[in-house]
Amino acid sequence: MNYFLNSELINKTIKECELPHITGLSRTESLRLILSCLDLTSLEGSDHDEKIIDFCIKAKSFNNFNLPNVAAVCVYPVFARLVRKNLENSNIKTACVAGAFPAGQSPLNIRLDEVKFAVDEGAQEIDMVISRGRFLQGDYDYITKEIDLTKKACGNAHLKVILETGELGSNENIRKASNLAIEAGADFIKTSTGKIKPAATFEAVVVMLETIKEHYLKTGKMIGIKPAGGISEPDQAILYANLVERILGKSWLNNHYFRIGASRLTDNIVKEFQTNQ
Secondary structure (H helix, E strand, C coil), rough: CCHHHHHHHHHHHHHHCCCCCCCCCCHHHHHHHHHCEEEECCHHHHHHHHHHHHHHHHCHHHHHCCCCCEEEEEEHHHHHHHHHCCCCCCCHHHCCCCCCCCCCCCCHHHHHHHHHHHHHHHCEEEEEEHHHHHHHHHHHHHHHHHHHHHHHHCCCCCCEEEEEEEHHHHHHHHHHHHHHHHHHCCCCEECCCCCCCCCCCCCHHHHHHHHHHHHHHCCCCEEEECCCCCCHHHHHHHHHHHHHHCCCHHHHHHCCCCCEHHHHHHHHHHHHHHHCC
């Protein structure tokens, strides 16, 4: 059995990565790196234009504290144009969930139309979610098809594929879903929608990282990783970063290949910087 399907060995790796800082960096440097890799996320039914504009202002405000910008602002497709406009003249990307997020339970043609709409409205990154029901009944060809067609619908936009690991039931399934997503064209694989529990877990991310590593050793192609859901404390984020560094190496520790989906985490990072000033 591969070690990364063995929970005991996975937990040993996790324990060894529990540090107050990213390996080789100070605490301050670690938090700055984490902030630069964040997808600042607002995915609520109560979202509205004024709230999203304020959210974009917040995303651009970290420079006021001499901190780096976040990597992206992630919203529903109806806000893509508004976000893109309000992030003009910044290096912050406009990201959208699309494709019947979070359940994925809509006809594929409708899901693809939503992806195309988001891209047409200005989305530079798309976060889609796989059809877990189809996956769990063994319809792997369908999973490959939906990811492949979504990738095509993205055009030049990057594609992050959400596995919803909390619904997959086993490390074997997480590995299988990771492989399907990577082979079908994912630029990133992502743990969770953040709408179910468990969301991101360290164990699931280790399995995903090891699958990315296998693919890289075979092909030389780097695939990104995005833990998301329930990540609010800096120490959690640092542990995820240490797992990335431990398994994949420092080349992955930047926002081209490592993202964290969060909202409250940014506030806690800024609070720590303010406390230590």
